[in-house]
Amino acid sequence: MSTSPPAPPDGLLPLLTADGMRAADRATMDDWDVPGRVLMETAGRAAVDAIAARYAVEGARVTVLAGRGNNGGDGLVIARVLAARGAHVRCLTLATEAEASADTAANLRLLTRLADASDRVEVVPFDDARQAADAPADLVVDALLGIGASGPLREPVRGLCAWAGRQSAPVVAVDLPSGLDATTGGAADETPRADLTVTFAGVKAGLVLGDGPQVAGEVVVAEMGIPRAEVDRAAAAHTATDAWVAAHLPRRAADAYKYSAGTAVCVVGSGHFTGAAVLSTAAAYRAGAGAVVACTPQSAQATVDAQNVEVMVDAQPETDGGTLAWAALDGVRERAESADAVLVGCGLGRDDETLRLVRALVQEVSAPLVLDADGFSAFAGGADALGERSAPLVLTPHLGELRRLLGDDGFDPEDRIETVRRLAVRWGAVLVLKGMPSVVGTPDGRVVVGPPGRPALATAGTGDVLAGTVAGLLAQGLDPADAAVCALHLGAAAADAWARDHGAGGLVASDLLDRIPRAAAERFPRP
Ligand SMILES: NC(=O)C1=CN([C@@H]2O[C@H](COP(=O)(O)OP(=O)(O)OC[C@H]3O[C@@H](n4cnc5c(N)ncnc54)[C@H](O)[C@@H]3O)[C@@H](O)[C@H]2O)[C@H](O)CC1
Numbered sequence: 001m002s003t004s005p006p007a008p009p010d011g012l013l014p015l016l017t018a019d020g021m022r023a024a025d026r027a028t029m030d031d032w033d034v035p036g037r038v039l040m041e042t043a044g045r046a047a048v049d050a051i052a053a054r055y056a057v058e059g060a061r062v063t064v065l066a067g068r069g070n071n072g073g074d075g076l077v078i079a080r081v082l083a084a085r086g087a088h089v090r091c092l093t094l095a096t097e098a099e100a101s102a103d104t105a106a107n108l109r110l111l112t113r114l115a116d117a118s119d120r121v122e123v124v125p126f127d128d129a130r131q132a133a134d135a136p137a138d139l140v141v142d143a144l145l146g147i148g149a150s151g152p153l154r155e156p157v158r159g160l161c162a163w164a165g166r167q168s169a170p171v172v173a174v175d176l177p178s179g180l181d182a183t184t185g186g187a188a189d190e191t192p193r194a195d196l197t198v199t200f201a202g203v204k205a206g207l208v209l210g211d212g213p214q215v216a217g218e219v220v221v222a223e224m225g226i227p228r229a230e231v232d233r234a235a236a237a238h239t240a241t242d243a244w245v246a247a248h249l250p251r252r253a254a255d256a257y258k259y260s261a262g263t264a265v266c267v268v269g270s271g272h273f274t275g276a277a278v279l280s281t282a283a284a285y286r287a288g289a290g291a292v293v294a295c296t297p298q299s300a301q302a303t304v305d306a307q308n309v310e311v312m313v314d315a316q317p318e319t320d321g322g323t324l325a326w327a328a329l330d331g332v333r334e335r336a337e338s339a340d341a342v343l344v345g346c347g348l349g350r351d352d353e354t355l356r357l358v359r360a361l362v363q364e365v366s367a368p369l370v371l372d373a374d375g376f377s378a379f380a381g382g383a384d385a386l387g388e389r390s391a392p393l394v395l396t397p398h399l400g401e402l403r404r405l406l407g408d409d410g411f412d413p414e415d416r417i418e419t420v421r422r423l424a425v426r427w428g429a430v431l432v433l434k435g436m437p438s439v440v441g442t443p444d445g446r447v448v449v450g451p452p453g454r455p456a457l458a459t460a461g462t463g464d465v466l467a468g469t470v471a472g473l474l475a476q477g478l479d480p481a482d483a484a485v486c487a488l489h490l491g492a493a494a495a496d497a498w499a500r501d502h503g504a505g506g507l508v509a510s511d512l513l514d515r516i517p518r519a520a521a522e523r524f525p526r527p
């Protein structure tokens, strides 16, 4: 039995929230007439397949911690099947027949009866954490809580989680590490870190968001009888596979010449912030733009020119503070009219006159436009003006910039998927909420979670590189949402290439630049 369903043809993998998983479960039982007991049995057996593919089962001493709910029911199935395959299983169960679901109660009866007739299985009705402490184990199975976890952990689950977290034996989490929120990725302090998480039907969003990557260990999707159509229907978001990125990256045509590969006009920089202009324009080239123009204040021209000989620097009128002046509007607008993509924001500064220029460009420029960094200050507290723009728009804020955009307009920073979805639809824009990982929302309500966060990328200037990469991909005609997702993957792959050569620390934003085209060729080769 395969433990991971094949990636869907388009290479986007579904992410399920708790509600989505429940909906898929429910639809499978009600509309497809698959009994819950069959789902539980299938899930448990698929979990054992994934365990057996990684750990020796024959003769192994396994402690299964089974909770009160259906996650515990899965654990009871796993205990029974592991014993049938030769393991010595001690199952500490919180479930009682009186309060468990019918499926869990049935599996409790079955396992208890088996225990009466076999020396391989011991079922220990559980009343406090002390009983777990005296049994050495080669493997611990955490089936205490799945998608039904809510709120701070309560005893005795809390004590058991803490016990599991202290074991030297590998921990296998069933569906989720217990206490990890399936939707947001928030984990309890006592959530035991798993070596392997066998999750059912589809990756739970919480496994790739928030604390999820830190506690989930290797994640394997176990196919357990829920039709793919129900999984895709219930998916709150998707993640892109390397194959998807490779299929969507633009490739330079054999007969390309500099303007056919697209022109990116970058309205960036100021007398005090030339670095952002240098990084963002260089990144646009590295992402494949054929020509890059920097519209930057007069006092920044020499530095940007010197740092990037390939960038055509079009010096513009500036304020006393060395930022773009309102008088630059005509010159920049003229440049933008011949652009295939425009980037506005990196290093612009927050002078009122400059922000007035930013608002005018966002409203008037017809080319696909990326707004980043200081550009958001032009819409602080008046973000809905972004929705008045009719041409494609990509926003690349981090959480602090999003807060500045929204003022005190309530949004839930914990539920990144729904926050990004709602705002992207509201503004009719592609919204990239940068973070670990970044999350991309589209104007039509889709959400794609970016690659797992790389701590090395948490350094000054990587946002300028990301924004420039998006602009460079847009300049080649890529769909705005695809450009955002590809840019995230290129940046992650470039950071990985750095880590391979230099170890995890010490990366600076400019180290990404020449690794972007190499990542495109090596990690995402033309299919
Ligand atoms: N047919 C199906 O539904 C299938 C479900 N699968 C597995 O079932 C879980 C979801 O089961 P559910 O009963 O809805 O919830 P849980 O077992 O995760 O937990 C509910 C259980 O835990 C208690 N609880 C909740 N929060 C806390 C807390 N903070 N501290 C302590 N205890 C807590 C609550 O009182 C309940 O007793 C799913 O993840 C799968 O593993 C399979 O997909 C197979 C088919």
Ligand SMILES: [K+]
Residues within 6 Å of the ligand: 071, 142, 143, 144, 145, 146, 173, 174, 175, 176, 177, 178
């Ligand atoms: K669990």
